[in-house]
Amino acid sequence: MPDILSSLRDLDQFDHIREVVGAGERCAVTGPQQSGAAAVIAALMQDFGGPTVAVCPTVDRAEELAEDVNLFAPGAACLFPALEAREPDELPDEEIITARMSVLRHLALGQGAADVGEQDRWLTPGPDTRLVVTDACAFLQATLRPDQVGRESRTVEDGAELPPHELVEWLVDRGFHSVPRVERPGQYSMRGGLLDVYSHGASRPIRLEFFGDRVDSIRRFDPSSQLSKEKAERCELMAAESPLRSPEDRRGHLLSFLPDDSPAFVLEPADLSRRAHELWDEEVSGTFSVEPREMWNMLGAHP
Secondary structure, three states: OHHHHHHHHOOHHHHHHHHHHHOOOOOOOOOOOOHHHHHHHHHHHHHHOOOEEEEEOOHHHHHHHHHHHHHHOOOOEEEEOOOOOOOOOOOOOHHHHHHHHHHHHHHHHOOOOOOOOOOOOOOOOOOOOOEEEEEHHHHHEOEOOHHHHHHOEEEEEOOOEOOHHHHHHHHHHOOOEEOOOOOOOOEEEEEOOEEEEEOOOOOOOEEEEEEOOEEEEEEEEOOOOOOEEEEOOEEEEEOOOOOOOOOOOOOEOHHHHOOOOOOEEEOOHHHHHHHHHHHHHOOOHHHEOOOHHHHHHHHHOOO
């Protein structure tokens, strides 16, 4: 795959695209489709780094693009999915919340902040991720603000002085639920001096052992067997991104996490515009922070 990108970058047409985008101007590219479009994006990312975003009409097309980009540049692309809840008072699937929070953490807090455990989930951000691929619905939906993502995370370090009841209060205030057995993100369980927490944006839960008000050990554990695994020096806890949060918290959108000069790739713009208006007309706009007519102004502000 690197040979394909090298050949592509040697073309005069590619030099023109690179110059236009590098000057902060918009550029329309016709011809490349499917894997060809992914190759162009992967080649351009070598010059402009990231983070950046690619918007597709549908989630299927977004998944295909992310997978194809990763064929040319392994680990470079991740997927930002849409909340499945159709109205603000509906609860979305926890896996969707976790996937979205992984991306928002990666964008707001930098590389390595996406996940507190293993990078083992499909199309989630990792150390080499520079491109966020999304679909029309996810792009239009509200997110936490970038500053809110930072404030709603908490670092716990081995040996730190931290009363366990204080940490439990922090979890409850941010929507975590007490359960007898922690198996899914958004859950915690306190048993004596042990506190199990499954953070949003994490691939596995963590087990904190307290000695009085001091964190005595931090271990990740298997939610199926409940057996402790490797030790960790620190862990990150992250609150949920949910439609039930206050409107003040959910005034962000995906582009608010990107630098102003970050390129934005739009695939199949006519289909994207049509799909955005379909979603709006289907009365699923309760979770949106962007109207379809605003979408192009926002994207047009990026090269």
